[in-house]
Amino acid sequence: MISESSSESDWRAFRARLVANHRNNDALRRSVRDARWAHGLECVERGALLVAVDEDSSSFWSHVVILMLDHAAHGSTGIILNRTQSWTLEKHCPEIMVHRNGKYWDALANDVAGVGGPVGLAAPRDRSVIALSTKPQIGMTEEVVPGIHRVINLEKLAKMNSKLTGPNTLSPEELSLFVGYSGWAPGQLQSEIDAGYWTLAAASGAFIEDCMFKHVMDTIIDPTGKRVPIDAHGFQAWATTRELLGM
Template sequence: MTEGDSLTGRLLVATPALADPNFNRAVVLLLDHDDEGSLGVVLNKPTPVDVADVLQPWAELAGRPSVIFQGGPVALDSALGLAAVPGQGEEPLGWRRVHGAVGLVDLDAPPELLAAELASLRIFAGYAGWAPGQLEDELAEGAWYVVESEPGDVFSLDPRQLWRSVLRRQRSELALMATYPDDPSLN
């Protein structure tokens, strides 16, 4: 795989054909995609757990809704932080750029180290992971649409509507999928 083949920073949008309940109507931001596999977080599955209940030091910096998101079915007892750092300057300590202004936050670092640099922060419990070639197989099976991410996707104020809004903005017949019913058997 060449760097141009990498899907890092792009969105995986679950197709209606994807049968895995962990990814029903999921929108996944790919954080890493290379020959060693793929890793991402589901952007549209907020939990009822407040950030303050789990990671109190980071609660003040968390965006709205200020809850933990279920990032995927893998390692639910671990946390990943994604934050926006505006500008293209030097990366602040405790933050690694993934794509554009979005990057991973070292949640073991003191929050005050990054507080002045962060524009938004979202915390995810767990992640979605694929072994080498596994994601490519799922793409070939039609399980995912691959689309460009936009800066607001990670920090959407209405994450439960993200699946529809990401599809609706596409400039192709893919936009029609935004109207796909939750339960097609009821039509």
């Protein structure tokens, strides 16, 4: 059986090497060797990154790096990787404790969750919780890019002890939770790209993981004694991505 990521891993890394050689870009060549690469793209594809051009810190979309989960005729969806309020899933979604299912929510409720986007973020009835994993689970995840997998059934994952205990345990570093997502109607995203709102990029799974809120933000102790992120707005991940893209 061919693994979930074997063929795609080869062609995406191969394309990155071609881009580096075509552009005679030594920095990109080095990043490809380190498996932490990113380069510009012409067309939207599943697993692409949208890098915000907007630098207005008052805008919701300023400094965001979005991972595209789906791009099709019916529309597009993605997850903001680098934005958090340093809230646990339970604080984001207090209603989950009312409808907890055994150890399912107990296992996830205290995990810090990122802000994936404005859709499904606020209204409890329409709240969306999305999880990304760096570890594939057969029947429970689908690959976005090699090394990054979307959890398609959080409850099943927990019931199979993949989050709790056992041989398939996912550590906190391997599972990232997001509340809300970013969505576009058919043709809307391309119109925004054409208007110059977004820079489009391909990136390796390792680079995408580095962009995630829980991996890029150092923390400090605030005056109340609580540990809080220094860069909750995600500026560093955004700046690093732009730098690698030569922007």
